[in-house]
Amino acid sequence: MNEIYLDHAATTPMSEHVIAAMTEAMRDVYGNASSIHGAGRTARKALDEARATLARSIGAKPNEILLTSGGTEADNTAIFGVAAARQHEGKHIITTQIEHHAVLHACAQLEKQGYDVTYLPVNEKGVVAVKDVQRALRDDTILVTIMYGNNEVGSVQPIAAIGELLQAHTATFHTDAVQAYGIVPLDVDALRVDLLSVSAHKLNGPKGIGFLYVRAGVKCVNLLYGGSQERKRRAGTENVPAAVGFAVAVDEAIAKRDEANAAYKRYRELLTTTFTNAGLNFRVNGEEGLLHVLNVTFVGTDVESFLINLDMSGVLVSSGSACTAGAIDPSHVLVAMFGSDAEELRSSIRFSFGQGLSDEIIQEAANRVVAIVQRLVK
Amino acid sequence: MNETKDRSQIRVVVGMSGGVDSSVTAYLLKEQGYDVVGIFMKNWDDTDENGVCTATEDYEDVIAVCNEIGIPYYAVNFEKQYWDKVFTYFLEEYKAGRTPNPDVMCNKEIKFKAFLEHAMNLGADYLATGHYARVDRTGDTVKMLRGVDNNKDQTYFLNQLSQEQLKHVMFPIGDIEKKEVRAIAEKAGLATAKKKDSTGICFIGERNFKEFLSQYLPAQPGNMETFDGDVKGTHDGLMYYTLGQRHGLGIGGDGEPWFVLGKDLARNVLYVGQGFENDKLYSHALTAVKLSFTTDEARPQTFNCTAKFRYRQQDSPVTVEMREDGSALITFDEPQRAITPGQAVVLYDGDECIGGGTIDTVIKNGETLTYVG
16 A cells, blocks of 8 residues: 655655755765865855845845744743743733644643743634734843744734734734744744744655844843854754755745645545545635635544544544653643533544645545545444 | 655554553554653642652653653643543442442543543544553454553453444553563553552552541541451441451451441441351352443353453353343353452453443342341
8 A cells, every 4th residue: 555645744755856965965075064175165155145145035144043942942942032021021921722832831831930821712714813913012021932834723823913913012923933934934034033943854845943033132041051053052063964955845845835735736626626526524614814824624434443444545644743651632722712511623634735635546546435434433 | 665654644642651552552562663752641639748749750751751752741621520530430330338449430432432522633544552451443343451461451440431422542562561662662662661550549559448438428436346246347338348358357366257248328337257258158140231242243142251350350141131220140151250330340262351330239048138238
């Protein structure tokens, strides 16, 4: 049974161009970018070029790009960094109930340290209301951290409107754009964000690298101390081959973006039409935001059994997030959208699309899903 | 060769706990050519304040073993079913002054019901577990036999399995001795080869039983008395004691050691007396409820067989008299010591485990003992 990978929101396979560029960099660009000799300069040049590409992709300046080990470190740097830098101005943080755990668990840790965190609700479409952000703002609010696009249901948050609102407030504004980067155009000035996190492995780049955009002048304390890399904001020898691969992946994602989104829209329709024609009782969760994420409730299915059956039939998808001991915890995102007793919690799975798929492959996946649902729902 | 090919078409889901028994179960089935899938059941969350959870550690072992064997693995969460069907029953029984057997209930309601159903939903032909028991499929009905390792035989805990359940189960290590199981694991290089066996009730694990129970049931200390009314001390709560228990009473003095002889729930009194052979501990018959048989074969209303009243006990000859309501009067050939309500009475015909029930009342000289809980 050939595998059909529909879990691109979890991670993506690396693009051949990325692998080629990284292989070359690993072989030829071996120097330490901080060294003063020729090999160091070669590495520094490759790093600077990559950084310029990354900066350009979000309308930022290269010196505002802080390379990290990935999205989690970018989110943690933003949250702990701002919390530490501004603790004397206030200890209130605003976020939402549907953030990635890299944000939620960082906030929970800050609560233990005496910070006060407001977790805003979302509507049934998985979207936070700007007026809720407005109401939650206090004089001592130092940070607002709200994701751009949700990784489980694809809902897109009104980041530009919140950025606009925050023009009248001193709070620092961070957005976790890990899932949206490469899928939708992002411009830090249009969004009026101070900090923005992304990761390379969600857009066919390598695992282990991401960046945090830090607007010039924004106060953010380091997580890591050591050498003077990243303008003394993040110690550790730069991962030049990964940065090179990251930049190639970004260029590729942007070049293919419109075409990819058109394909994702077709895939969504192919799946939902096939489900409808087969008479399945299903609902699509969340607004049509990030087109590559499609979260579906199949009424009457049990997610644990469903996912294993899908895996056995070669359709690789996911649901919520794996928790302790590999078992599946109810998704906090679906809880926020539907409440803790909703059937969506037991019966929803996420399809997510990326490179390397076709209408034929999606149709085959849809057929396999239908066969399993019809077997499981008695 | 043909047989191997056929077996590859037979899907067996193995319930894997992260222990050596279920690891070897999966390994043997894979060696025999079956289409094997390993599934870890998470029934209980014991995550402590440091985020450490034994289930996580056990699942790590399941992953390691499955990768070594080369089979897919998954985890499934039955915490809610376990709480509703097993733990609630466990607490209710303790509240009623009895000594429940959660492992029997877990096998009946979770492992061979909810989990079996889950396995069937994955297209499995069989569910296999690492129990020391055997399944005999040579006749028209499937029989459950004792494991060959007499010291490890676990049919006591499996007595409630029905014919329908047995049709779908395999116990691949029931044919071998425990030390052989370890040897196979070691030879195959399985990560769990030297892992310590789990002891006690699964959700309590190595923890202090008293402390655990006190988190869920309020303990009411009261008097320890002899049947003559002499107060010998104070007990910590009736639920912490079981019939025939010697340790933890803290009664000193001359003569033979002291034992728990019974309980008076209404007065919150624990009856104690001296001597392992104390006459109050002995009885002649019991009534059992929730009688269940492993086969659907017709049997006379009254029949003779052997029985175990607790795990790892020698069999005793008994006469079973079935009643209309599904309960039974079970009379012992010889008086039995410390028959404990709430525990299982399990019936055997030679090597075959034919079924069992839950001990409800205890009878001595034709009268129901009111002091045993």
